[in-house]
Structures are given as C-alpha cells and as structure tokens.
Amino acid sequence: MITLTINGKEVQIEDGATILEACELAGSKVPTLCHDKRLLPFGACRICLVEVEKTRTKFTPSCSTPATEGMVVKTTTPEIIKARKTILELLLINHPLDCPICDKAGECTLQELVYEYGVSENRFKGKKLALPVDHLSPLIERNLSRCVLCGKCVRICNEVQAVGEISFINRGMKTYIGTDFDRSLDCEFCGQCISICPVGALNSRLFKYKARVWDLKETVTLCPYCSNGCSLVLGVKDNEIKRINSCGQVGINEGNLCSKGRFGYEFVNHPERLKKPLLKKDGQFKEVTWTEALDFVFLRLDKIKIERGAGSIGALGSARLTNEEVYLFQKLIGQGIGSRHFDYGGGYSYQGLVGLKEALGYAASTNSISEIRRAESILLLRADLNETHPNIKVEVNLAVNRNKAKLIIANYRRTKLSPQAEINLIYKPGTEVTLINGMIKVIIENDLINKSFINEKTEGVEKLKLLLEKYTPTYVEKVCKISPQELEKAAKIYAKTEKALIIVATGMAWGGNDKDIAYAVSNLALITGHLGKESTGVYFLGEKNNSQGVLDLGALSRFLPGSGSVDSQEYRALEMLEPGRLKAMYIVGENPLLTYPLPKIKEALEALEFLIVQDMFMTKTAELADVVLPICSFAEKEGTYTNLERSVQKLKKALPCLGESKPDLEIFTNLCRRWGVEVPQDIWLEIVATIPMYKEIDKPWGGSILYIEKDWKGKFIAVEDQEISFDDKLLLVFTPGHLYSGSLSAWNLSLLKVGEPMVEINDQEAKRFGVEDGDEVIVSSKKASVQVKVKISSEVPKYVAVVHLYPTTNMVCLLGKEMMPIEGSIKKI
Numbered sequence: 001m002i003t004l005t006i007n008g009k010e011v012q013i014e015d016g017a018t019i020l021e022a023c024e025l026a027g028s029k030v031p032t033l034c035h036d037k038r039l040l041p042f043g044a045c046r047i048c049l050v051e052v053e054k055t056r057t058k059f060t061p062s063c064s065t066p067a068t069e070g071m072v073v074k075t076t077t078p079e080i081i082k083a084r085k086t087i088l089e090l091l092l093i094n095h096p097l098d099c100p101i102c103d104k105a106g107e108c109t110l111q112e113l114v115y116e117y118g119v120s121e122n123r124f125k126g127k128k129l130a131l132p133v134d135h136l137s138p139l140i141e142r143n144l145s146r147c148v149l150c151g152k153c154v155r156i157c158n159e160v161q162a163v164g165e166i167s168f169i170n171r172g173m174k175t176y177i178g179t180d181f182d183r184s185l186d187c188e189f190c191g192q193c194i195s196i197c198p199v200g201a202l203n204s205r206l207f208k209y210k211a212r213v214w215d216l217k218e219t220v221t222l223c224p225y226c227s228n229g230c231s232l233v234l235g236v237k238d239n240e241i242k243r244i245n246s247c248g249q250v251g252i253n254e255g256n257l258c259s260k261g262r263f264g265y266e267f268v269n270h271p272e273r274l275k276k277p278l279l280k281k282d283g284q285f286k287e288v289t290w291t292e293a294l295d296f297v298f299l300r301l302d303k304i305k306i307e308r309g310a311g312s313i314g315a316l317g318s319a320r321l322t323n324e325e326v327y328l329f330q331k332l333i334g335q336g337i338g339s340r341h342f343d344y345g346g347g348y349s350y351q352g353l354v355g356l357k358e359a360l361g362y363a364a365s366t367n368s369i370s371e372i373r374r375a376e377s378i379l380l381l382r383a384d385l386n387e388t389h390p391n392i393k394v395e396v397n398l399a400v401n402r403n404k405a406k407l408i409i410a411n412y413r414r415t416k417l418s419p420q421a422e423i424n425l426i427y428k429p430g431t432e433v434t435l436i437n438g439m440i441k442v443i444i445e446n447d448l449i450n451k452s453f454i455n456e457k458t459e460g461v462e463k464l465k466l467l468l469e470k471y472t473p474t475y476v477e478k479v480c481k482i483s484p485q486e487l488e489k490a491a492k493i494y495a496k497t498e499k500a501l502i503i504v505a506t507g508m509a510w511g512g513n514d515k516d517i518a519y520a521v522s523n524l525a526l527i528t529g530h531l532g533k534e535s536t537g538v539y540f541l542g543e544k545n546n547s548q549g550v551l552d553l554g555a556l557s558r559f560l561p562g563s564g565s566v567d568s569q570e571y572r573a574l575e576m577l578e579p580g581r582l583k584a585m586y587i588v589g590e591n592p593l594l595t596y597p598l599p600k601i602k603e604a605l606e607a608l609e610f611l612i613v614q615d616m617f618m619t620k621t622a623e624l625a626d627v628v629l630p631i632c633s634f635a636e637k638e639g640t641y642t643n644l645e646r647s648v649q650k651l652k653k654a655l656p657c658l659g660e661s662k663p664d665l666e667i668f669t670n671l672c673r674r675w676g677v678e679v680p681q682d683i684w685l686e687i688v689a690t691i692p693m694y695k696e697i698d699k700p701w702g703g704s705i706l707y708i709e710k711d712w713k714g715k716f717i718a719v720e721d722q723e724i725s726f727d728d729k730l731l732l733v734f735t736p737g738h739l740y741s742g743s744l745s746a747w748n749l750s751l752l753k754v755g756e757p758m759v760e761i762n763d764q765e766a767k768r769f770g771v772e773d774g775d776e777v778i779v780s781s782k783k784a785s786v787q788v789k790v791k792i793s794s795e796v797p798k799y800v801a802v803v804h805l806y807p808t809t810n811m812v813c814l815l816g817k818e819m820m821p822i823e824g825s826i827k828k829i
Contacts, residue, residue, distance in 0.1 A: 042063070375405050
C-alpha cells in the first residue's frame with residue numbers, strides 16, 4: 001500500500017493504482033471521457049488533468065499516471081478548471097449541437113461536462129463536421145459527426161471483445177473512427193461500443209426515438225439466455241422494454257453484455273404473446289378462465305393417473321425456470337402426480353455436469369468465472385464461445401491479451417478465437433474423447449504426471465493407463481486427423497503450466513457424448529493436478545440461464561417417489577416419449593418439435609391422450625396441445641437463478657404480467673393445492689433448509705458456493721469414443737446460427753435479420769458436390785432434409801459441413817436420435 005494526499009485528504013491505495021483511482025477513493029471527482037475500468041489506460045481526452053506538486057509538467061493526466069508514495073495532488077485549482085474548459089471548447093469546434101434530437105441526451109458525458117464547467121461560448125470557430133451516418137449496419141447506428149475520438153469503442157472492440165471491427169483512420173484533423181473501406185459493420189453486434197460511447201456517436205437502432213432516458217424506469221435483473229448469469233438494466237416506459245443496458249457495479253459481468261443480452265428483448269412485448277388460457281374444443285382453441293383451465297388439467301391428469309397409473313404421465317420442464325419454480329414443479333410431479341418420468345431441457349442441459357459429479361464429486365464447474373482471466377493456459381474444447389457464451393469469451397480474451405495465457409483450441413473447425421491460439425487442433429467431429437485420451441497418453445509418456453496429487457486425491461489411475469495403451473499419437477492422428485507434433489505440443493503446454501484450465505461448451509445440437517467428454521477432461525485435469533486451486537479446473541458451460549439450478553434442485557431431486565434419480569435414462573421423460581409409452585405429457589417452456597433431435601416426436605405427441613403446454617407463445621408443440629397455459633417472461637416475475645459458477649442471483653420484476661398470463665410459480669402453486677401438496681410460504685427458505693449445497697447462501701444475490709473442498713477426492717473414469725467410420729463421407733455438424741439460441745430467440749426478429757440458415761463447407765467440398773457460394777441446396781441426412789444456402793469458408797476442414805441452426809428451418813430434425821456427427825449429402829437445386 002502507498003499513501004498520498006488528494007486535495008488535502010490523505011488516502012491509502014494499492015501500489016500500481018493510478019492517480020484517478022486514488023482520487024475516486026478520496027471522493028474527489030475527476031472528469032473523464034476516454035477512461036473505463038474495463039480498459040487499459042489511454043490518456044486521449046486530457047479532460048482528467050490534475051496538478052501534482054514537485055513535477056516538471058504543470059498538468060498530469062490522472063487516468064494514465066501511476067500514483068506514488070507521498071504524492072500530493074490537486075484536482076480543482078483555477079488553472080485546472082481553465083484548462084478543462086479549453087479542452088471542452090476545442091471538442092465543440094466540430095461537434096454538432098443537436099442535443100434535442102440525440103438519443104444520448106440526458107446521459108451524454110460531454111453534455112454534462114459542458115453544463116458543469118459553464119462552457120456557454122466558444123472562443124474557437126470552425127466548420128461543424130458533416131460525416132455520413134451509417135444507417136445500414138444491423139442493430140447499431142454510427143453518427144461519426146458526434147464522435148470525440150476518445151477511442152473507447154475501438155479499445156473495447158480490441159481489448160475486451162478481440163474483434164477489431166473498428167479502428168482510427170487517417171491522422172491529425174482528418175482522423176475518424178471507421179471500418180476498413182468504410183463499409184457497414186459486420187461483427188458480433190454485441191453493442192459494447194454503444195454502451196461505452198460517452199456521446200451520441202453510437203446508438204442502438206432498436207432504441208432510437210423510442211424514449212428519452214429520463215423517462216425510463218430502470219430495473220437491475222438477470223439475462224434469460226446462457227448460463228453465464230449476467231446482470232441487465234431494463235429501461236421500461238409505458239410497460240414496455242425500450243432498451244437493455246448494463247451496470248458495472250452489480251453482478252458478475254462488469255458491465256459487459258453480448259448481442260442477445262443487449263438486443264434480445266423483443267420477445268417480451270411480441271404481439272404474438274399468449275394472453276389467456278386456451279382449451280381445445282372440437283379441434284379449435286377457445287379462451288377460458290384460469291379456474292376452468294386448471295380444473296380441467298387436474299381432472300384429466302387425475303383420471304389418467306387413476307386409470308393408467310402415475311407412470312403413464314410424463315413432464316418436461318425448461319432450464320429457464322427459476323430455482324423456486326423448479327423446486328415446486330418437482331413437488332407437483334413427484335408428490336402430487338406421483339410420476340418419475342420427467343426431465344429438464346431434454347437432459348442435454350446437464351449431462352456433462354452429471355459426468356463431472358461422478359468424476360470429481362461436484363456437478364458444477366469447479367472454479368469461478370473471474371478466475372479464467374488469470375489462467376496461464378486454457379484448453380478450449382468444442383466451444384464456439386462467440387455464439388454460445390460470449391462473456392466467457394471475454395474472460396478468455398483477457399487471459400490471453402493481458403495475462404499472456406497460452407490458448408489451445410480444439411474444435412472441428414476454426415472459430416473467431418482461433419487467431420489468438422497458441423495451437424489450433426482441428427479434429428474430426430465426434431472424436432473429442434480420443435483427442436483428450438491422446439493428450440493424457442503424451443503426458444504419461446513424458447512423465448508429466450502430478451504424482452503427489454494422484455496419490456492423495458484420486459483412484460483408478462492404473463485402469464486408465466491400461467485403457468490408454470493404444471492412444472499413441474499415431475493412433476490419434478488416424479482417428480482425429482491431428483498430427484503427433486500438434487498433439488504433443490498441446491499436451492505439454494497444458495501439463496507444464498501452473499494455472500491451467502479446461503472449458504467445454506454445451507448448447508443447441510451438441511449432445512450425446514457430453515458425459516464421456518466430462519469423464520475425459522476430468523481425467524486430464526486429475527492426471528496433471530490442475531484442480532482444487534485458483535485458475536485451474538474444468539468448466540462445463542450450460543446452454544440455458546438456469547441449467548445449473550435445474551441440476552441442483554431438479555435433476556438430482558429430493559421429491560421422487562421410490563428410488564432412482566432422473567439423470568438415469570430410465571426416468572427421463574423425453575426417452576419415454578415414444579408412441580404409446582406415455583398417455584399424458586406436461587411440457588413447460590419447451591418446444592421439442594423445434595429443438596430436440598428425436599425421431600417420430602410429432603407422432604408421439606399426437607398419440608398422447610392429453611397434452612398440456614405452458615409457454616409464452618403458440619409454438620408448434622403448443623398447437624398439438626389440449627390445454628395451453630400462458631406464462632410470464634423473465635421481466636414479469638421474480639425468483640433466483642444459479643449460474644454456471646453456482647452463484648445464486650435474484651431475478652427482479654420490471655413489468656406487469658402481459659394480459660392474463662401468470663408466472664410459472666403461480667400456476668404450479670395452484671395445481672399443487674389441487675393435489676393437496678403443501679406449498680411453503682417462502683420457497684427459497686425451504687430450498688436453503690433442505691438442499692445441502694445451498695445452505696451456505698443466506699440471501700440470493702451473488703452468493704456463491706465453494707466447489708472443491710479440502711477433503712474432496714477425484715476418480716479416474718476410463719472412457720473411449722464410440723466407433724466412428726469416416727471414410728470419405730460428408731459429416732454434418734450443427735451450430736447455433738449467429739445471434740440465435742433456440743426457442744427464446746426465435747421471437748426476436750431484429751436478431752434473426754443478422755444471419756440466415758446456411759451450410760458452411762470448404763472449397764474442396766464445394767467442388768465435390770458441384771456447388772458455388774450462395775447456391776440454394778438441399779442438405780440431407782438419413783432422417784430428413786432442409787433447403788439452405790451454401791457458404792464457402794476456409795474455416796471448415798475437408799469432409800465437414802457445418803449447418804447453422806435457425807427457427808425458420810427445423811434443422812435439428814436432420815439429427816434424428818444420433819450423436820453428432822452424422823453422414824449427410826448436399827445437392828444443388
């Protein structure tokens with residue numbers, strides 16, 4: 001710690017902090033335009049000038065100057081005030097004075113500073129800039145005439161997002177910020193540049209002219225998309241979300257948001273939202289009261305239970321239910337109906353976490369999100385973080401760019417992070433386990449095992465070594481198509497670094513071998529001792545915002561009658577969903593006709609005697625239902641979510657329920673009471689009291705759970721890949737379309753405009769099938785076929801076709817019930 005004096009006040013701060021940080025600690029406000037805590041010091045605007053005694057220069061930029069022991073700083077002398085006024089006058093020479101029509105009015109830093117420093121006249125005269133406005137970029141509008149060249153947008157795009165879409169162009173008075181060749185934006189559309197811009201140069205096209213910022217009622221809540229658990233600030237006017245912003249002071253994301261978190265809110269006020277309960281009568285849906293609908297549900301299910309048994313009733317819940325809703329849903333199905341056939345997210349949300357529990361004793365990622373940025377090496381396996389978990393990608397960027405971490409990317413194609421990688425392992429799809437087993441074999445052969453760790457913490461290593469005898473670099477090359485040199489380099493990087501971690505992503509169409517992958521990566525972490533300490537371990541990234549909570553409170557539930565647990569295949573509702581096996585089904589927040597790769601699923605749903613669907617929209621699944629119950633969105637209810645690091649955070653209500661829709665919790669409560677199931681007055685208190693792992697959390701908001709305890713023991717689980725015969729067949733693999741992540745984002749029209757359904761192949765495959773870039777083709781598997789466009793890309797290896805998923809074409813049907821990859825073909829129309 002060092003001691004310095006700010007405006008006569010003595011403060012202590014950590015060595016290495018800047019003068020600006022010391023001023024903030026002392027409570028002395030210093031204005032800035034180019035500074036942000038997420039960015040490295042830049043010192044561009046000079047509005048943060050201060051006086052430091054006994055220095056050569058009269059003024060010192062506080063944002064980029066380290067504080068030193070004994071330093072004496074003044075921030076509000078007349079000379080400083082005069083200098084800041086001059087800087088503001090210079091900025092206003094070219095800046096247009098169009099505050100009445102600028103969306104930034106009311107929260108514009110330049111406007112606030114001009115008012116604060118009383119700059120009513122300008123001694124300097126010049127022609128106002130009239131640069132063209134970019135109206136073509138999706139989601140983001142750029143008005144370069146308002147830019148003050150602070151460089152924040154450029155820096156966050158480079159330093160945090162690692163995209164580099166925009167940059168400073170030209171020099172001197174001709175400098176401006178733009179893209180190469182002045183084209184429109186073609187990036188991730190995360191909107192980070194909008195949030196960090198201090199003026200009105202960058203604006204959200206969804207928010208433009210919708211409201212004035214002072215008219216917005218803001219509520220801090222949680223993102224409804226991936227399992228990262230980011231905090232959002234909902235700006236509401238007239239009971240509609242007008243924009244979503246971020247807050248650097250609350251939550252785990254430090255103000256960073258992705259495209260879906262920032263722009264994916266249109267579904268909340270979508271005109272097709274269901275507003276009243278519906279009963280199907282004579283093949284047509286009729287609006288009814290809630291009492292009539294719930295009585296009908298109770299009587300029909302109870303009758304089926306009595307006549308056919310509770311085992312003839314199945315239930316499928318969403319991994320977007322709150323913890324409280326999962327808990328009560330579990331009570332309803334287990335205690336009320338008495339069924340064991342239910343599941344959440346089709347089982348695809350948590351099978352990898354179940355594998356971690358068997359190997360490491362914990363069904364969760366082993367370390368916190370913030371530890372990723374301090375890692376020294378990162379193995380990124382089967383993860384396109386730009387599309388699935390963008391703010392985890394931010395942590396990886398920070399590790400690589402600021403901590404100089406070595407990044408190993410193992411994927412069936414190149415991703416946007418590939419240019420930053422120390423090594424890219426492009427393997428044949430479906431051979432992840434062989435790849436990891438090969439790395440472990442190299443580590444054993446080179447005596448890089450952490451022997452003390454294995455002796456103390458693990459069991460089963462000898463059985464693993466026996467299985468790995470065949471996994472030589474030559475064998476791995478034959479199966480995965482990875483050279484022995486690349487394999488050995490990756491294994492040695494991971495084994496030799498002190499802080500090494502593994503990240504595996506889950507998501508749409510990625511299923512089938514998640515548990516085996518979890519076993520394999522756990523073996524790799526155990527053999528090297530990269531567990532139980534900071535910035536190490538294994539991260540399994542759940543697809544949906546409460547995938548972890550579903551596992552903690554639902555999939556390993558306490559309310560199942562009899563023995564067994566729902567992570568067993570025998571009890572999973574979707575595995576039971578075959579024609580004739582179930583007589584009734586209760587589906588909550590899921591649309592299996594769109595999102596789950598099961599054969600004959602429509603025939604199975606149509607064969608049911610009774611189908612209840614609880615959803616916000618009339619989905620394809622809901623169209624088959626006998627009863628449709630309208631539910632609230634995330635913005636219209638309260639509860640808690642558990643993110644991938646097991647931080648439990650609170651969801652806050654920002655809007656009244658739309659029409660007569662109700663929160664899932666209220667619907668479950670009403671049905672529980674009809675079956676005589678006790679509903680606690682405070683469900684969260686009962687969760688804390690009865691679920692062992694949640695007992696340490698008193699109040700849900702950022703409370704987290706320790707993962708690896710001192711007395712934990714791991715277990716090696718030997719696992720092999722399924723036999724995959726490749727030959728020269730075309731292998732179909734699937735990935736979420738850009739800005740699309742399943743049934744929720746299917747109702748965000750602005751996001752869907754950014755991309756389109758397509759199949760991505762390299763030029764060799766294009767020649768083999770006689771197609772060219774942009775051609776309309778039929779992509780077929782043994783199960784189905786879809787019509788899409790071709791995109792020829794050098795990022796995709798030979799014999800692989802990457803099908804981008806969108807709601808307009810149900811491409812998941814191509815999978816059937818098989819694990820990726822599957823054999824396919826392409827035919828030009």
